[in-house]
Amino acid sequence: xxxxPIRTRRSIxxxxxxxxxxxxTKTLEDLMTAWAGIQAIAASDPTSFFVLAGYHxxxxxxxxxxxxAWWGGWCNHGNVLFPTWHRMYLMxxxxxxxxxxxxxDVMLPYWDxxxxxxxxxxxxxxxxxxxxxYSNGKQIPNPLRAYTFQVNxxxxxxxxxxxxxxxxxxxxxxxxxxRYPYSGLVxxxxxxxxxxxxxxxxxxxxxxxxxxxxxxxxxxxxxxxxPDNVNPSPxxxxxxxxxxxxxxxAPNYTVFSNTTSAQNYNDCNVAGxxxxxxxxxxxxxxxxxxxxxxxxxxxxxxxxxxxIVGANGDMGENDTASFDPIFYFHHANVDRIFWVWQKxxxxxxALDIIPQYPGTNSVxxxxxxxxxxxxxxxxxxxxxxxxxxxxxxxVVSNDVVNIEKQxxxxxxxxxxxxxxxxEVAGAPAQEMLDGSNGDSGQVLTVSGANKAAIxxxxxxxxxxxxxxxxxLVGVQSVLSRNAIQGCAxxxxxxxxxxxxxxxxxxxxxxxxxxxxxSAEIIGHRPDPGVNRFALASxxxxxxxxxxxxxx
Numbered sequence: 001x002x003x004x005p006i007r008t009r010r011s012i013x014x015x016x017x018x019x020x021x022x023x024x025t026k027t028l029e030d031l032m033t034a035w036a037g038i039q040a041i042a043a044s045d046p047t048s049f050f051v052l053a054g055y056h057x058x059x060x061x062x063x064x065x066x067x068x069a070w071w072g073g074w075c076n077h078g079n080v081l082f083p084t085w086h087r088m089y090l091m092x093x094x095x096x097x098x099x100x101x102x103x104x105d106v107m108l109p110y111w112d113x114x115x116x117x118x119x120x121x122x123x124x125x126x127x128x129x130x131x132x133x134y135s136n137g138k139q140i141p142n143p144l145r146a147y148t149f150q151v152n153x154x155x156x157x158x159x160x161x162x163x164x165x166x167x168x169x170x171x172x173x174x175x176x177x178x179r180y181p182y183s184g185l186v187x188x189x190x191x192x193x194x195x196x197x198x199x200x201x202x203x204x205x206x207x208x209x210x211x212x213x214x215x216x217x218x219x220x221x222x223x224x225x226x227p228d229n230v231n232p233s234p235x236x237x238x239x240x241x242x243x244x245x246x247x248x249x250a251p252n253y254t255v256f257s258n259t260t261s262a263q264n265y266n267d268c269n270v271a272g273x274x275x276x277x278x279x280x281x282x283x284x285x286x287x288x289x290x291x292x293x294x295x296x297x298x299x300x301x302x303x304x305x306x307x308i309v310g311a312n313g314d315m316g317e318n319d320t321a322s323f324d325p326i327f328y329f330h331h332a333n334v335d336r337i338f339w340v341w342q343k344x345x346x347x348x349x350a351l352d353i354i355p356q357y358p359g360t361n362s363v364x365x366x367x368x369x370x371x372x373x374x375x376x377x378x379x380x381x382x383x384x385x386x387x388x389x390x391x392x393x394x395v396v397s398n399d400v401v402n403i404e405k406q407x408x409x410x411x412x413x414x415x416x417x418x419x420x421x422x423e424v425a426g427a428p429a430q431e432m433l434d435g436s437n438g439d440s441g442q443v444l445t446v447s448g449a450n451k452a453a454i455x456x457x458x459x460x461x462x463x464x465x466x467x468x469x470x471x472l473v474g475v476q477s478v479l480s481r482n483a484i485q486g487c488a489x490x491x492x493x494x495x496x497x498x499x500x501x502x503x504x505x506x507x508x509x510x511x512x513x514x515x516x517x518s519a520e521i522i523g524h525r526p527d528p529g530v531n532r533f534a535l536a537s538x539x540x541x542x543x544x545x546x547x548x549x550x551x
Contacts, residue, residue, distance in 0.1 A: 111330055214289055
């Protein structure tokens with residue numbers, strides 16, 4: 001039996017550049033044709049984009065269809081199945097793309113979110129252009145920019161501002177997905193009216209420019225250390241770029257894989273240890289950067305993280321994120337970084353899950369997916385529903401460990417990767433604290449962030465006031481549901497903690513009597529009685545509830 005050749009997923013920027021240079025127009029044209037093809041398939045067809053996108057969140061099914069006590073999507077977040085479930089999900093979407101006639105060789109590209117182009121300019125334009133023009137002059141609406149719903153979806157879980165069945169994430173046929181700075185809240189008549197007014201502030205070109213700047217800001221989030229308030233030291237980055245670097249240092253698969261396990265690891269870590277960053281954290285941050293969390297200028301350094309009030313793009317919520325095509329280019333990169341970590345650590349053929357560790361139970365974080373019971377321990381043999389192999393067997397994580405041997409695909413060498421990891425296997429990834437004269441060996445922990453007080457996704461920002469200057473220490477985004485109230489499982493997983501390294505400070509600065517540590521929560525709306533377009537960072541009760549400690 002002939003061996004199936006390994007196929008390669010390439011950088012979307014590389015594919016776009018080849019198209020622009022006319023050295024290879026076919027690859028991008030076939031990709032556009034495939035995406036347009038699956039988006040045009042009837043919503044009732046199991047190979048349609050509508051059905052595939054619906055695997056992740058809405059339209060909900062099972063117990064989660066009308067009850068916020070269960071998660072109605074198939075996706076796994078906040079547990080050890082996060083990387084493997086999404087790996088298999090991409091395989092399913094890629095197969096659908098290849099089912100379009102003439103597109104059998106199409107592979108799902110990755111958006112290299114830490115390459116020099118993205119760090120400087122933002123998103124490759126083929127993911128944001130309104131129109132795609134083939135080399136023969138034919139034009140089509142760009143299927144990578146947005147998806148237009150063919151049928152309605154109804155949100156039976158979220159509530160409106162008065163506590164009724166408002167259907168916050170309901171979408172009508174004809175709705176097209178949006179990104180920051182736009183709002184996609186159209187579930188009620190009040191939302192639709194507010195969204196029309198909000199979105200009218202920008203034309204598409206202006207909105208794309210704002211989006212790209214927001215992505216660049218999030219990736220390169222700086223910390224400016226001025227120990228003497230006279231001679232500033234070089235900027236230190238604590239943004240998404242730094243988080244992707246740092247996650248490659250995770251010591252084992254369990255804490256690498258998800259935020260729940262990593263939070264417990266950091267809680268139990270010895271004093272002074274650098275906090276572990278799970279792969280899921282920079283993944284969350286990209287979602288928020290593209291979807292937009294209502295946030296003001298967060299520090300005296302004039303760092304903007306989604307400063308536009310009312311930005312509610314689809315990527316900012318798990319309920320709707322997968323209907324935006326950029327979701328899949330983002331997750332292809334997350335899967336690539338997963339593979340980079342596997343190569344770096346030598347975990348190519350087996351992944352070990354620490355038994356009964358936080359993040360290894362079906363009720364952790366979002367709660368059980370459809371058909372999965374509560375209080376079930378997760379393992380490498382747990383089903384990755386609804387995916388089945390050619391024999392009808394439900395796929396498990398052990399089936400998707402080695403992408404080259406088991407799944408017959410690989411990635412080109414992008415940022416953070418190298419062709420040969422043998423000489424550096426087990427070595428720490430590059431630290432992103434260049435320019436610092438610090439190394440305090442201490443960590444700022446922020447606790448008391450209660451998801452019940454915040455509707456939807458939000459951000460925790462930590463600060464240090466040193467020598468009278470308020471300095472942003474770091475940010476951590478949290479992907480969360482709007483309908484958290486009344487959610488039986490969610491009510492037992494409300495508190496979120498953030499851990500920020502203080503190694504960019506000297507010990508003398510951290511321990512100085514005048515040094516003050518503080519934190520802030522910034523989200524969509526802090527209270528069910530507050531208009532969801534209000535500025536959440538002004539909510540004093542949220543700030544008072546936060547607790548900070550240094551160890």
